[in-house]
Amino acid sequence: MLKGFREFILRGNVIDLAVAVVIGAAFTAVVTSIVTNIFNPLISLFFKAKSLDDALVFTVGDSVFKFGAVIGAIITFLVVAAVVYFVFVYPLNKVKERAERLREKGVVEPDAPITELDLLTEIRDLLQAQQAPPSVPGAGRHADPLP
Template identity: 55%
Template sequence: MITGFKDFILRGNVVDLAVAVVIGAAFAAVVTALVDGFLNPLIAALFGSPDLSQAMTFTVNGAQFSIGLILGAIINFLLVAAAIYFVVVVPMNHLAARRKAGAEPEPEAPAEDVLLLQEIRDLLAERRTL
């Protein structure tokens, strides 16, 4: 039971997922700083409100709808996704391509006549041992 758990934890997928979660959390802090330090003041300059959630709201029968809140969440998601893609995924793909370029190519399958000659050789060698 412990061995199975150890095999599960040491699988590449679990390690990749753990790295993604940690990096995502770190980039979330960067995105929050970007939103609070740059985007919210920009929104305040354009819409007169320092936050998207307060900038685009409307009320219907006493219920308040906040389109700005949804737009803010979408912007945050896109910024985090872009940061992870350009800082983690693209360099890893380049590294994998470099490693693959240095690897030896798969040998081509021998031609049919070569296979036939190998079979004849093996039969002759077998006949000698009898």
């Protein structure tokens, strides 16, 4: 039971997920700081409010509508999405494309791990070499028929 738990914890996906959660929490602090210290002062110039939460507030009866808070959430989402794309997704896609081009050309990086496809290709080539008849000089020529 403990062995199974250890295998579960040490799986690559679980470790990656844990790292993503920690990085996400730290990243949230950065985005919040950007919104609070850059966007909110810009908004206060236009809407005369200290933050987006205080901008575009409408009261109808007892109901309070805070459109500024919604706009702030949208800006935060767009900032997070842009940073994730341009810092993580785009560079990783470029690295994958480069690796694909190298593999297609037959040039494999020295540190690249051997894949199942590489092993199967090598096995196929070895089997074909074993099944091919040995080449004998002159074997391809036709001999003169006997009288």
